[in-house]
Amino acid sequence: MAIPVKRNRKQVVLLLFMLPATVFFALFAYWPIYGMVMAFQNFSPALGFEKSPWVGLENFQHIFEMPNFLMALRNTLVISSLKILISFPAAIVFALLLNEVTRPLFKKSVQTISYLPYFVSWLIVSGLFYKLLSLEGPLNEVLVSMHLVDKPILFLSDEGLFYPILIFTDIWKNIGWNSIIYLAALAGVDPELYEAARVDGAGRLRQMLHISLPSIKNVIILLFVLTLTSVLSADFDQLYTMGNPSVRKVGEILDTLVLKMLQGGTIRDYSYGAAMSFFKNTIGFVLFLVANYLLNRTQEKGVI
Amino acid sequence: MRKVKPAGWFPLLNGLFLILFSFLCVYPFVYVLALSFNEGLDAQRGGIFFYPRVFSLENYVTIFKNPDLVNSYWITIYRVVVGTVVSLGLTAVTSFALSRDTLPFRRTFNWIIFIPMYFSGGLIPYYIVLNNLGLTNNLLVYVVPLLMSSFNIILMRTFMKSLPESLFESARLDGASEFQLFRRIAFPLSGPVLATIALFTAVMHWNDWYTGMVFVFEKTLWPASTLLLNILRSSEIANYVNPKMFMGAGLARKHVVTPESLKMAMLITTTAPVLVIYPFLQRYFVKGVMIGSLKG
Numbered sequence: 003m004a005i006p007v008k009r010n011r012k013q014v015v016l017l018l019f020m021l022p023a024t025v026f027f028a029l030f031a032y033w034p035i036y037g038m039v040m041a042f043q044n045f046s047p048a049l050g051f052e053k054s055p056w057v058g059l060e061n062f063q064h065i066f067e068m069p070n071f072l073m074a075l076r077n078t079l080v081i082s083s084l085k086i087l088i089s090f091p092a093a094i095v096f097a098l099l100l101n102e103v104t105r106p107l108f109k110k111s112v113q114t115i116s117y118l119p120y121f122v123s124w125l126i127v128s129g130l131f132y133k134l135l136s137l138e139g140p141l142n143e144v145l146v147s148m149h150l151v152d153k154p155i156l157f158l159s160d161e162g163l164f165y166p167i168l169i170f171t172d173i174w175k176n177i178g179w180n181s182i183i184y185l186a187a188l189a190g191v192d193p194e195l196y197e198a199a200r201v202d203g204a205g206r207l208r209q210m211l212h213i214s215l216p217s218i219k220n221v222i223i224l225l226f227v228l229t230l231t232s233v234l235s236a237d238f239d240q241l242y243t244m245g246n247p248s249v250r251k252v253g254e255i256l257d258t259l260v261l262k263m264l265q266g267g268t269i270r271d272y273s274y275g276a277a278m279s280f281f282k283n284t285i286g287f288v289l290f291l292v293a294n295y296l297l298n299r300t301q302e303k304g305v306i
Numbered sequence: 307m308r309k310v311k312p313a314g315w316f317p318l319l320n321g322l323f324l325i326l327f328s329f330l331c332v333y334p335f336v337y338v339l340a341l342s343f344n345e346g347l348d349a350q351r352g353g354i355f356f357y358p359r360v361f362s363l364e365n366y367v368t369i370f371k372n373p374d375l376v377n378s379y380w381i382t383i384y385r386v387v388v389g390t391v392v393s394l395g396l397t398a399v400t401s402f403a404l405s406r407d408t409l410p411f412r413r414t415f416n417w418i419i420f421i422p423m424y425f426s427g428g429l430i431p432y433y434i435v436l437n438n439l440g441l442t443n444n445l446l447v448y449v450v451p452l453l454m455s456s457f458n459i460i461l462m463r464t465f466m467k468s469l470p471e472s473l474f475e476s477a478r479l480d481g482a483s484e485f486q487l488f489r490r491i492a493f494p495l496s497g498p499v500l501a502t503i504a505l506f507t508a509v510m511h512w513n514d515w516y517t518g519m520v521f522v523f524e525k526t527l528w529p530a531s532t533l534l535l536n537i538l539r540s541s542e543i544a545n546y547v548n549p550k551m552f553m554g555a556g557l558a559r560k561h562v563v564t565p566e567s568l569k570m571a572m573l574i575t576t577t578a579p580v581l582v583i584y585p586f587l588q589r590y591f592v593k594g595v596m597i598g599s600l601k602g
Contacts, residue, residue: 012408012483012484013410015483015484016403016408016484017403017409019399019400019402019484020403020404020409020415022396022399022400022454023396023415023418023459024415026396026453026454027418027419027422029435030435031421031422031427033427033435034426034427034428034431034434034435035427035431036427036431037427037430037434037435038427038428038431040430040431040434045434047434047437050438051431051434096327099323099324100324102316102317102320103320103321103324104317108321111328112324112325112327112328114585114588115328116328116331117584117588118332118335118584119331121509121581121584122577122581123513123514125513125515125531125534125535125538126513126577127334128538129534129569130334132538133338133341133570133573134337138350138352140337140354143352143353174330178331205316206314206317207316239516257429260429261429261520263430264429264430264520265520275428275430276428276430276431278428279428279430279431282428283425283426283427283428286425287425290424
C-alpha cells in the first residue's frame with residue numbers, strides 16, 4: 003500500500019507544477035477564445051461577454067458589406083499569394099546556392115550574415131528602408147546621378163511599387179532564417195549520389211536540380227502546405243510599419259483593419275472587429291487541420 | 307562537405323552572387339549607422355554612403371540626456387530582465403511536468419498547451435480580457451501575458467523527454483522527490499535549451515513595440531521600441547531635440563542635432579544590443595528550430 007500513496011503525492015507535486023501554466027493559458031488563451039462569442043453579439047464592455055445581447059449573424063452580414071473589409075481581404079490574399087509564389091521558393095534557391103559553396107568559412111559567414119535581419123524587428127527594418135528609399139536617400143541619389151530617373155522617386159508612397167517593396171523586404175528579412183531547415187536537410191544527402199552523378203557527367207547545375215532538389219522534396223512539401231494555412235495573415239508587423247496613408251488601398255490587410263476597429267472605432271466596431279478575427283482565425287485553423295490530415299496521410303509527418 | 311575542385315563558371319558566379327547578397331544584408335545598417343554618427347545639418351546635404359562625413363556623437367548624447375528617452379530604455383531593460391527570468395522558470399517547471407509519464411491527465415494538458423499555437427481569440431476579445439484584468443496601461447502588461455509560449459514549452463518538453471530515464475530512476479531510488487528531480491537533474495541538464503529560450507525571449511522583449519502601442523496609452527510607460535514607433539510615424543521627434551541646440555545656439559555650437567539625425571541614432575540604439583548578441587544565438591537556434599519542427 004505504500005507505493006500508491008507515494009505515487010499520489012508525486013502526482014500532486016506534478017499537478018502543482020502544471021498550475022501556473024493552467025492559469026496562464028486559461029486567462030490569456032482560453033478566455034479570449036471564449037470571448038469570440040462577441041462576434042455574435044452587440045457587445046458592450048459594461049455587460050461583458052456573458053450579458054451582451056445576441057445578434058446572430060448580423061455582424062458577419064455587416065462586415066461582408068463593408069468595402070474596407072472586402073478590400074482588406076483581397077489585399078491579404080494577394081500579398082500572401084505573392085509571398086508564397088516568390089519568397090517561399092527564394093529560400094529554397096538560396097539554400098541550394100549556399101549548399102554549392104565548398105569553402106566552409108565562406109559558407110558560414112554568408113549564413114551568419116543572412117540571419118542578421120531576422121533578429122531585428124519589422125519596426126527597425128521599416129525604419130531602415132524608409133531612410134534608404136527616401137527622396138534624399140542613397141538609392142535615389144544613385145539613380146539620379148546615373149540619369150536613370152529625372153527626379154527622385156517617392157518609393158514608399160507609390161501604390162504600384164508597394165508590393166515589390168513588400169516582397170523585397172520580406173525576402174531580405176527572412177530568407178536566411180527560412181533556409182535553415184533546407185540547409186539541414188541538404189547536409190544529410192548521401193555524398194555518393196553526387197559522386198555517381200559526376201561519373202555520369204552531370205555538371206554542378208544538373209546535380210543541384212536532379213539530386214539536391216529531389217532529396218529535400220518532402221521538407222519542401224511539408225513547409226509549403228503549412229505556409230498555405232497562413233494565407234489570411236499577410237504579416238501584421240510588416241504591413242503596419244511599412245504601410246502609410248498613401249498606399250492604404252493596397253496595404254490594408256485584415257489584421258491592420260481589426261486594429262483600426264479597436265483603436266479608431268465606436269463600441270459597435272468592437273463586435274465587427276471580433277467577427278473579422280473570428281472569420282480569419284477559424285478559416286486558418288480549419289486549413290491547418292486539413293493540411294495536417296493530408297500530411298499525416300501522405301507523409302506520416304504531420305505536425306500533430 | 308563535398309570535395310569538388312572548383313570548375314567552370316558556376317562556382318565563381320555563385321560566390322559573387324552570395325557576396326552581393328551579404329552586402330545587401332548589411333548595407334542598410336551601415337548606412338543608418340553612418341548617418342547616426344554624422345553631424346545633423348551636414349547629413350541633410352546627402353552624399354553619405356558608407357561612413358560619416360562630419361563625425362559627431364551629438365545625436366547619441368542628445369538621446370542619453372533626454373529623460374523621457376532614458377526612461378523608455380529603463381522600461382525596456384525591466385521587461386527584458388524580469389520577463390526573461392520569470393518566463394524561463396515557469397517554462398522549465400511546466401515542461402518538466404509534461405515530460406514525466408507520471409503526470410495525470412498528461413494528454414489533456416498537452417492539448418491545452420498545443421491548441422493556442424494555432425488558434426486564438428483575436429485581438430479584440432484579447433484586449434477586453436486584458437482590460438478586465440486591469441492590465442491595460444499597466445507596466446505588468448509587458449511581462450505577465452507574455453510569460454509562457456506554447457512553442458517554448460513544447461521545445462523544452464521535447465528536450466527533457468530525451469534525457470536518459472536511468473538518471474531519474476537512480477535518483478528516485480535514493481529517495482529524491484519530484485521537485486528534487488527537477489531541481490537537481492532536469493533543470494541543470496537542460497542548459498542548451500534554456501539558453502536558446504532565454505535568448506529568444508530576451509530578443510522578443512527587446513523588440514516588442516506592439517504591446518505598448520496597443521495596450522498602453524501613457525507615453526511615460528512605453529518601452530523604447532514603442533517610443534521609436536511613435537517617433538518614426540509622427541514628426542513628434544522635434545520635442546526630443548533640445549530647442550536651444552537645434553535653433554539659435556546651433557550657430558555657436560559646432561554640432562547640430564536634427565530630427566532626422568536623432569531618429570537614426572535611435573534606430574541604432576534600439577537595434578545594437580540585438581546585433582551584438584545574435585551571433586551567439588546562432589550556435590543554439592539551428593538545433594532549436596529542428597527540435598521545434600519535430601512532431602509535438
